[in-house]
Amino acid sequence: MSMVRALIRRELQSYFATPVAYVFIVIFLMLMGAFTFYLGGFYERGQADLRAFFDFHPWLYLFLVPALSMRLWAEERKSGTIELLMTLPITPLQAVLGKFLASWAFAGIALALTFPIWLTVNYLGDPDNGAILAAYIGSFLMAGGFLAIGSCLSAFTRNQVIAFVLTVVACFGFLLSGFPLVLDVFSGWAPQVIVDGIASLSFLTHFADISRGVIDVRDLVYFALVIGTFLYANTIVLGWKQAD
């Protein structure tokens, strides 16, 4: 665990040593605000809740999280530091966990900085703060799922643009897997069990439950499984590249 902690610290130092962290946080907060108040119609709805805020998280994450995850491994490959990292006495799993947890903590910081919107809604009305907390947890878990997918795909390439595009497409698939856009690809030929399985993978469906304030164990397990599966795949990809 001390190895993972050392890696997390190093990663976070790198985020804040470059403008990446600040640009990301500022843009994230600006877009969150713009979406909530303009597209979401926060005032017009006249309700003391944060639906107008949370409903846009999946779509914002779709583009912002891959921008965060694309560098995780691609940059290490490009600069050659992956050779340094993998010859230190660190297991691939520790390396993957360290990088992932650092990026997740960073996403958490950005998410936590949206707290003024919570203050605002509490000032204007009397919202269900338990439901808001649940939605924040759901949003954080969803960011973790996106980051795990992005980290895994980033390990395939030394090109950050490729990592970004692949991750956006993969995340888009995961977001919409409960919708005809994705399901129609499979429904013509795959058995119903598989189609149902794919439909149940949708980030959107699972996030929708949590963001209404209902924390269902199944949704938590779902996000934990997505994160676990992609991080495990991430270690396998690293192994392939070393044997290649």
Next chain:
Amino acid sequence: MIEIEGLTKRYGRHKVVDDLSFRCGPGEVLGFLGPNGAGKSTTMKMVAGFVVPSSGSAVVCGHDIRTATLAAQQRIGYLPEGAPLYAEMTPAKFLDFIADVRGLSGGGRQARLAEVVSLLHLGPVLDQAIETLSKGFKRRVGLAQAILHDPDVLILDEPTDGLDPNQKHEVRELIRSMSEEKLIVISTHILEEVEAVCTRAIIINDGRLLVDDTPEALAAQGDGDFDAVFRRITQEGTPEAEAA
């Protein structure tokens, strides 16, 4: 201390390292020589645990790099080719990270960090981003990282590449001063370096071991002209083949 047995690396049909076997022990400074593309770096990457061999084994201090990777890597200090570093970090923070990963703690940690910083004259640049440093400083940060935990085995891929004559001299002095109790393997194509610091020279070409001898004996073959011997060996095959 390093036992290499039948080490082979295949990329497709091409054998980059072909059935390489040798042993070396403490007190030796082994010069690993060969033209560009001879397989020097690939061999070092395999011994350091970055590239997985196609077949054969490398045992470092009794630990097989494939089955006891971490135990072997703990004993090795490794400078990868080109000395890749986290460009956005400062040498101080970077070395702190390495000290974390190498498990240095307590009072010994600060003392060792200070010792390495003064050995490699990194004092003036400790708080400057690595990407802004000159090539000589970058190389020395890479060396500092490799020797920080006082490893039994040092593997240095072209340690003096890009240094000016004074810096080259200093690095050679450093290697010589550490050579008594350690095994040091350096790769180079600078022949004067082999004569200056190495106690043993191995010449490889096309991944195969051609010569394993002392630098003095090699130089004697060409009446003191090391360059001529190197050219003859690597261009025309082994001296034995020539004699026959």
